[in-house]
Amino acid sequence: MVSQPLISVIVPAKDQAPFIRDSMTSLTRQFEDSAAVEVIVVDDGSTDGTGELASAFTRRLPGLKIIRNETPVGLATARNQGLDSATGRYITYLDGDDWLAPGHLAHVLDSMSTLDVDFVRLDHVRVTRGNRVQHYAPQARRGVPLDPRNDIAPPTKSTMIDYAFAWAGVYSRRMADAGLLRFPDGLFTAEDRPWIWRLHLQAKSYAVVNSPGILYRRGVTTSLTQIVDMRQLDFLPAYAQVFSLVESDRDAELYWPKAARQFVAILAHHLNRASQMPADVAASLRSRAGGVLQLIPDAIRARTLAELDAKRLQSLRTIVATSGRSTR
Structure with a gap:
């Protein structure tokens, strides 16, 4: 058993009853020792029992915390609430309708420890009505420390600054301590844009690594991209x-x-x-x-x-x- 969680996974979720069990189940399959992961579910004003469904995983995830908001505060603020509660050596995010391949986090943390970088970025799989398509981070160099400032320009090409998904990465605790993992409070959409710019401008090192997989569900009717x-x-x-x-x-x-x-x-x-x-x-x-x-x-x-x-x-x-x- 470990005294401090190895990693904190922040899961903001609003009305994700159809999917939250998939997310939570995937988190039980990340490490041999379930105490290595601290899961923080921020139930952002759900009316469909999302928080209660997540709470059912307490025995399988002993580090599980549930934060409940009576009224929705939005994705940015919900993530910040989770960040304020996180105690792990590393931090990552997972949306309430997405899930991780078995052993994904253990594999990523092994790479991150070896590279000794501030954060790592990862590819992902987009799942649309059962169809899966692999999407790659724009930086082709893998498994080597890089300067995040060098991967902002040029303006005419897709770069890592365009790959703004907060959940497509794992971040050192020192990034949270430096204030680089917080989102602009009150934003419901586009919260990841200033977040990724601050990270690439102010962090010292990062890497892109291959991983077992993040599965990102597209086309969900309750998603803000659909409303x-x-x-x-x-x-x-x-x-x-x-x-x-x-x-x-x-x-x-x-x-x-x-x-x-x-x-x-x-x-x-x-x-x-x-x-x-x-x-x-x-x-x-x-x-x-x-x-x-x-x-x-x-x-x-x-x-x-x-x-x-x-x-x-x-x-x-x-x-x-x-x-x-x-x-x-």
């Missing part, structure tokens, strides 16, 4: 925070193009969906987007817009004109 309401617009304050991080960095000129291109691409995506949004959500998107766009330095913004493809540029034309800039 269109004001919470979808959290990417606007999220990128305001990203821009603040970049602006204060010693190499801001190097990273601004990537941050700007990310935001413009996501903004164009949401504007293309505006016709599917409730009228008040679409109006709020159009009225607020220009202000965030203006946070990008003029030269960077102009160059980013000039490099856009025609479809995205057309989506942004009204926003740019409203914010006082022409796309011509």
Whole structure:
């Protein structure tokens, strides 16, 4: 038996009754000694008995903790609640509708201990209506320590800063102690964007390692990616925070193009969906987007817009004109 958990797994879950048992069962299959893992389920205002279903695993997971919120506080704050309760030497996240292959965490921690890095990042399998597709982290070099700042640019290619899934990694306790694992409180979506930027800008080392597998369930009807309401617009304050991080960095000129291109691409995506949004959500998107766009330095913004493809540029034309800039 171990006195301190080897790893804390933070599981935010809201109305995940159909899936939470799969998640919890997978966590019982990670180590020979079940006391090595501390599982912290944050039941974020569920009305379907999610917390009670998770509690049934107490005997199989002796380190299990259940935190209950009477009303939902959102994914970011729920993860922070779990982080505040975590005591493990390492920390990771698992969404309440996902699960891990047997021995996944034990394998990853062996690699992490050998490499002695601040955090590791992992590939994942997307499961959509039973179909499984492997998705790889953008960094091809595996099993070697890397500088996380070197894997932010270039703006025109997919890099590790685009691979923002918090659950696709394991993090040293020292990252939590340094405040690098906290999410922006109150955000329901896009909370991982400022989080991944802070991690890559301020951590000292990381690695990408192969692992038995994270299984990520797609297309769940209760997922916020499937629900269109004001919470979808959290990417606007999220990128305001990203821009603040970049602006204060010693190499801001190097990273601004990537941050700007990310935001413009996501903004164009949401504007293309505006016709599917409730009228008040679409109006709020159009009225607020220009202000965030203006946070990008003029030269960077102009160059980013000039490099856009025609479809995205057309989506942004009204926003740019409203914010006082022409796309011509």
